[in-house]
Amino acid sequence: MARIGIACGGTGGHLFPGLAVAERLRAAGHSVRLYVSTKEIDRVALEPYPEYERLALPVVGWPGLGPRVPHFCRRFWQAYRMAVAEIRVFRPEAVLGMGGFTCAPPLLAAALRRIPTLLHESNAIPGKVTRWLAPRTSHVLLGFADCAAHLAAPSVIVTGTPVRGTLARVPRAEAAAFWGLDPARLTIAVMGGSQGASGLNRMLMRAAPAWSGMAGRIQIIHLAGPGDAELLEINYRRHGLLSAVRAFCTRMETVYSLADLVIARSGASSLTELACFGLPSVLIPYPHAAEDHQARNAEIFRRHGAALLIRESEDGAEELAREVRSLMENSALRAGFAARAAALHPPDAAARVAQEVERALF
Numbered sequence: 001m002a003r004i005g006i007a008c009g010g011t012g013g014h015l016f017p018g019l020a021v022a023e024r025l026r027a028a029g030h031s032v033r034l035y036v037s038t039k040e041i042d043r044v045a046l047e048p049y050p051e052y053e054r055l056a057l058p059v060v061g062w063p064g065l066g067p068r069v070p071h072f073c074r075r076f077w078q079a080y081r082m083a084v085a086e087i088r089v090f091r092p093e094a095v096l097g098m099g100g101f102t103c104a105p106p107l108l109a110a111a112l113r114r115i116p117t118l119l120h121e122s123n124a125i126p127g128k129v130t131r132w133l134a135p136r137t138s139h140v141l142l143g144f145a146d147c148a149a150h151l152a153a154p155s156v157i158v159t160g161t162p163v164r165g166t167l168a169r170v171p172r173a174e175a176a177a178f179w180g181l182d183p184a185r186l187t188i189a190v191m192g193g194s195q196g197a198s199g200l201n202r203m204l205m206r207a208a209p210a211w212s213g214m215a216g217r218i219q220i221i222h223l224a225g226p227g228d229a230e231l232l233e234i235n236y237r238r239h240g241l242l243s244a245v246r247a248f249c250t251r252m253e254t255v256y257s258l259a260d261l262v263i264a265r266s267g268a269s270s271l272t273e274l275a276c277f278g279l280p281s282v283l284i285p286y287p288h289a290a291e292d293h294q295a296r297n298a299e300i301f302r303r304h305g306a307a308l309l310i311r312e313s314e315d316g317a318e319e320l321a322r323e324v325r326s327l328m329e330n331s332a333l334r335a336g337f338a339a340r341a342a343a344l345h346p347p348d349a350a351a352r353v354a355q356e357v358e359r360a361l362f
Contacts, residue, residue, distance in 0.1 A: 001029040001359050005092040007103035010061070012193065013132035013269040015045055017122060017350075018098040020162035022052060024354035033090055035083070037102045042247075046223035048250050055086055061101045062128060076105065081106030083109040093359050096120065096353070097133070098322035099277070104129050111136050115286070116360040120353060122161040122268030122294035126289075135342050140361055141353055142183060143268050143346075144300060159353050160346025161272040167253050169277065178251065180245040181219050186328055190222040193267050193286065197225030199266065199312050200284055205235045206317035210325060215240035216329060221258065223231070223249055261327055274307075275345035280337030282323055306341040323347040 004025055005349040008018020015036065022032045034054040036042040042344035046054065059079035063072055077201075095110040096118045097103030100298050103119070105322040111117045121130045122143035134140050134153040142148060143161035201224055211218065219242040224232050229245045236243040249255060256262075256277040266283040274281050283301060295320035299305040308323055311314050327334055344350075 002093040002358075003031045003090060004357060005033050005035055005086070005090065005095040005205050006059070006098070007035040007095065007106040008098040009034075009058075010039060010042060010100040010102040011267070012045060013122060014098045014100045015042060015264065016164060016269055017120065017162040017272075018096075019049065019052075020164040020350040021096065021098075021120075021353045021357070023165050024162075024350050026051075028354065028358070030358075033086075033092070035086070035102065035106045039140075042302055044248060045250060051269065055082065057082055057105055057107055058228060060092065076101075079105040080109060086114060086146045089113070094118065094357055096357055097137075098122075099127060099128075099130055101129055102130060104133065107137065111138075118353075118357055118360055120161075121147055121151075121175040122272070123293040124268070124300055125291050125293045127290050127293065130279070134238060139356060141346035141356060143272065143349075144297070146296070146300065157276055157356060159356065160349030161268050162350035162353050163272055163276050165350070167256075167276070168275065170253055170257045172258060173301075175254040178254040179258065181221070181242065181244055181258065182195070183258070184220045185242070186209065186217055187258045188218060188220045188261045188324065188328070189255050189262045189264075190224075191221065191262065191264040191270060192225050193265040193270060198228060199287070200263075201225070201228040201359040203312065203317045204263070205232065205286065207324070208235055208239050208241060211241060211328075214325070214328060215242070216291075218229060219243065220252070221255055223247070223255070235287055249283035256334055261324065263324065266294040266301070268297050271297055271301060272345070272349070275341050275343075278342030278345070280334045280341065281328065282320065283307045283309050284312055284320070285309070287312050301341065301344065302349045304340055304344060306344055308337075 038056045057079040057139040094116040118139045119137040120141040124144045131284045139155040140153040141159045145158045173183045222245045262281040266285045283298040298309045302309040
């Protein structure tokens with residue numbers, strides 16, 4: 001069986017799809033090594049997966065032109081040298097990158113040594129690294145077909161974005177028990193993602209008072225990211241809303257299995273998971289995402305009637321409060337969004353990506 005490297009760190013949107021492919025390749029008997037970032041999100045998210053060997057690379061994202069460019073270059077060069085040393089020791093027969101700057105040093109080091117390379121882009125519009133590496137990569141795999149028009153690549157294949165096999169629905173009562181909540185109540189899940197949670201948190205704090213009239217019927221799971229959890233708990237309690245607030249969750253299947261409505265950013269991985277579980281959602285794109293790619297992702301769901309799209313703004317909290325109240329009071333409306341979201345789920349994306357990796361070996 002083959003030795004395969006997967007570069008997938010930096011954000012949950014890169015890491016979790018990479019893990020999904022790693023699961024498939026390990027099940028097929030291949031030896032897999034993960035190349036991740038030194039960020040806390042990677043360390044915490046990988047705690048439940050001790051079976052995967054990994055190398056943390058010190059690369060950082062592009063800071064834009066300015067005084068931080070020399071720091072970026074030093075870190076990139078350091079990460080590249082580590083990737084070269086890793087290739088000499090592990091001798092991968094293929095390297096898969098899941099996008100973002102963490103994947104650039106391993107893919108570049110592999111490509112320069114004529115090792116087959118594959119690059120997966122989950123978003124509707126490619127990021128800087130994908131645009132830079134696509135012409136230098138053996139195969140480019142896409143989460144959304146819309147992305148193909150923005151790329152110059154020798155081989156482009158639409159696979160969908162992989163979802164971990166462990167991310168499967170659990171009984172509602174089990175999910176409620178995990179969160180200490182009531183399985184009989186309607187549940188709103190709020191997810192800020194591994195970046196950009198603070199702006200979403202502020203919108204929720206302003207919207208929550210409008211939901212106090214539903215306090216006896218609803219409850220809230222809020223993944224708040226670092227820093228805002230205590231303030232959010234106080235705010236929900238002040239308005240009589242039952243809630244469970246955490247910075248991060250490694251058992252997302254419990255969130256999705258209990259949720260009746262999701263308020264979330266629109267990273268491609270999160271959208272794929274919403275489609276996988278067939279959940280209605282209100283999407284609030286992270287306004288500082290590169291190339292505004294989260295808005296492009298959300299627009300695909302909005303266009304198919306699978307989600308509402310609200311921009312983060314001063315007036316956004318009022319619109320959010322109104323739309324969420326309307327959805328929570330109309331089960332048929334929620335069901336329609338849910339069915340259209342489920343129709344967008346690409347079946348077996350992880351298997352398809354793993355299959356393309358195996359094809360590249362020969």
